[in-house]
Amino acid sequence: MGSYLKLELLRSVRNTTGLIMLTVFPLVLYLLWTKVLRVVPAGPQQVDFAAYTMVSMAVYGAMGGALFIGGAIAMERSKGWLRQLAVTPLPAHGYISAKLIAGATGVLPSILVVLGGGALISGVRLPPGTWPALVVLIWVGVMPFAALGVTFGYTMNGQAANLAMIAVFFGLSVLGGLWLPVQLMPEFMRTLAEYSPAYQAGSLGWRVLAGDWPTVKSLVVLAGWTLLFSGLASWRYRRAL
Amino acid sequence: MANALELTAVSKRYGQTSALDGVDLTAEQGQTIAVLGPNGAGKSTLLSIALGLLPPTSGTAAILGHPPVEALRKGLVGVLLQESGLLEDVRVDELVTATAGMYQKPMPVERALRAARADGFAAQRIGKLSGGQRQRVRIALALIGDPRLLVLDEPTVGLDVDGRRALWQEVRARTGEGRTAVFATHYLTEADDYADRVILLAKGKVVADGPVEKIKELVGGSEVHVTLDAAEVGVLQALPGVRQVRVEGGAAVLRTNDSDATLRALFATFADARDVRTAGTDLESAFVSLTGGN
Numbered sequence: 001m002g003s004y005l006k007l008e009l010l011r012s013v014r015n016t017t018g019l020i021m022l023t024v025f026p027l028v029l030y031l032l033w034t035k036v037l038r039v040v041p042a043g044p045q046q047v048d049f050a051a052y053t054m055v056s057m058a059v060y061g062a063m064g065g066a067l068f069i070g071g072a073i074a075m076e077r078s079k080g081w082l083r084q085l086a087v088t089p090l091p092a093h094g095y096i097s098a099k100l101i102a103g104a105t106g107v108l109p110s111i112l113v114v115l116g117g118g119a120l121i122s123g124v125r126l127p128p129g130t131w132p133a134l135v136v137l138i139w140v141g142v143m144p145f146a147a148l149g150v151t152f153g154y155t156m157n158g159q160a161a162n163l164a165m166i167a168v169f170f171g172l173s174v175l176g177g178l179w180l181p182v183q184l185m186p187e188f189m190r191t192l193a194e195y196s197p198a199y200q201a202g203s204l205g206w207r208v209l210a211g212d213w214p215t216v217k218s219l220v221v222l223a224g225w226t227l228l229f230s231g232l233a234s235w236r237y238r239r240a241l
Numbered sequence: 242m243a244n245a246l247e248l249t250a251v252s253k254r255y256g257q258t259s260a261l262d263g264v265d266l267t268a269e270q271g272q273t274i275a276v277l278g279p280n281g282a283g284k285s286t287l288l289s290i291a292l293g294l295l296p297p298t299s300g301t302a303a304i305l306g307h308p309p310v311e312a313l314r315k316g317l318v319g320v321l322l323q324e325s326g327l328l329e330d331v332r333v334d335e336l337v338t339a340t341a342g343m344y345q346k347p348m349p350v351e352r353a354l355r356a357a358r359a360d361g362f363a364a365q366r367i368g369k370l371s372g373g374q375r376q377r378v379r380i381a382l383a384l385i386g387d388p389r390l391l392v393l394d395e396p397t398v399g400l401d402v403d404g405r406r407a408l409w410q411e412v413r414a415r416t417g418e419g420r421t422a423v424f425a426t427h428y429l430t431e432a433d434d435y436a437d438r439v440i441l442l443a444k445g446k447v448v449a450d451g452p453v454e455k456i457k458e459l460v461g462g463s464e465v466h467v468t469l470d471a472a473e474v475g476v477l478q479a480l481p482g483v484r485q486v487r488v489e490g491g492a493a494v495l496r497t498n499d500s501d502a503t504l505r506a507l508f509a510t511f512a513d514a515r516d517v518r519t520a521g522t523d524l525e526s527a528f529v530s531l532t533g534g535n
């Protein structure tokens with residue numbers, strides 16, 4: 001499996017379109033909101049906003065990276081690459097593990113670039129220990145989306161899976177308050193948002209900005225989604241074997 | 242010594258259609274076996290079941306004494322499927338190297354590339370290759386594990402002369418060392434030239450199994466080719482020994498049990514008979530007559 005993982009890592013480094021979509025795009029959005037547009041009045045509020053949005057955009061990019069692991073699986077499945085792999089010694093779980101490890105690694109640039117933009121361009125200042133905590137929390141927080149992506153990857157074919165995932169990606173991002181804070185949402189949407197996976201993934205980082213631990217509710221909601229998505233993913237995966 | 246491949250009473254049904262119907266096949270190590278048959282005869286189904294990629298409706302398959310999937314996991318088999326894809330965004334040598342890493346004792350990557358004649362474009366992205374070049378990459382992937390059994394489903398589709406020659410040279414070298422090759426093809430000359438055993442499938446059944454010579458004998462007799470000004474099928478059919486007549490323009494082909502008698506009568510009946518030539522049955526005629534085609 002080692003040699004195949006190496007190939008997958010090489011592919012994720014080379015995937016410039018993906019890298020631009022999921023690192024440069026969130027960074028540009030971030031700078032637009034914090035440096036170009038006047039969303040909040042100048043002053044301490046603006047610094048808070050810069051930090052808050054930094055987490056939102058890092059989660060947004062990372063979540064996309066995690067989801068689209070499944071897009072690649074769908075493409076490779078419909079192109080017949082999995083048929084080819086089936087006649088090699090690589091066991092079926094070797095393929096999915098390599099995809100997930102390489103995909104999870106490929107998520108890191110999204111997080112690092114946006115946090116870098118926050119620190120270097122938008123003037124976000126945080127205690128030194130908070131930065132690595134943010135990276136880890138955001139990274140862990142988006143893992144359920146990898147499972148959701150895998151579900152799509154083994155359910156739909158090629159382009160159809162990618163289109164469906166783009167819809168889910170934007171839908172969950174908006175609902176989860178990654179584009180606009182949930183505080184701006186009407187009451188019923190806000191309640192809905194608080195039970196959505198993207199919001200809870202974001203909340204891990206948002207709370208750590210203020211030095212708070214994740215709430216129990218966050219953890220329970222996230223764990224629930226993780227269980228559900230993983231269950232679906234392994235069901236679809238086994239069916240496709 | 243375990244058999245390279247062993248299928249016992251294998252059947253495969255898709256709803257009403259019977260893709261394979263009670264097929265038995267034992268391939269000894271060192272054999273080169275060609276699986277022949279018209280489109281839809283069940284060749285790919287047979288090979289897929291042999292490899293454990295497709296569950297049979299009934300019957301069993303074993304490779305070198307192991308269940309097929311286990312044999313694949315152990316790297317004992319190199320396979321070229323009729324339909325399988327490649328990664329588009331990597332280089333040829335990167336893909337072959339990654340695949341080599343899955344086997345315990347692969348052959349050197351350069352050697353596999355050279356044997357498949359893929360060494361000339363090893364540094365190219367697979368997405369930019371031509372159809373025949375892709376086929377060469379697939380051949381390299383089948384060879385890279387240095388397997389004891391090669392299973393190739395229509396390996397020469399899209400290959401040029403050089404690519405075909407290189408493939409058969411490699412197959413010969415390997416079977417010469419006691420390894421085994423099983424391939425499906427529609428090019429009967431490949432079976433004639435390279436296989437020491439032919440399995441002829443028609444509608445999911447084995448209709449002939451044996452050395453190429455034996456298959457030809459099954460149909461038997463010989464062919465008389467002759468040019469005539471007015472070839473009348475009825476008259477030709479009535480000549481002694483003749484079993485079957487084919488007329489194409491002024492040329493007639495008579496399949497006969499007794500070519501001497503046929504020839505004597507032919508010259509006696511037709512003063513203008515010329516360009517006469519006799520030939521043994523070729524594999525193509527045997528194929529057509531055994532698979533019930535026309």
Ligand SMILES: Nc1ncnc2c1ncn2[C@@H]1O[C@H](COP(=O)(O)OP(=O)(O)OP(=O)(O)O)[C@@H](O)[C@H]1O
Binds near residue numbers: 259280282284287323
């Ligand atoms: N997935 C499937 N569903 C239904 N029928 C199938 C399926 N796969 C194959 N068949 C049927 O099984 C039969 C054998 O197919 P198979 O692919 O083994 O033929 P083949 O000899 O390899 O043909 P070809 O020379 O065209 O490659 C055909 O009648 C085909 O229609």
Ligand SMILES: [Mg+2]
Binds near residue numbers: 323
């Ligand atoms: Mg076939």
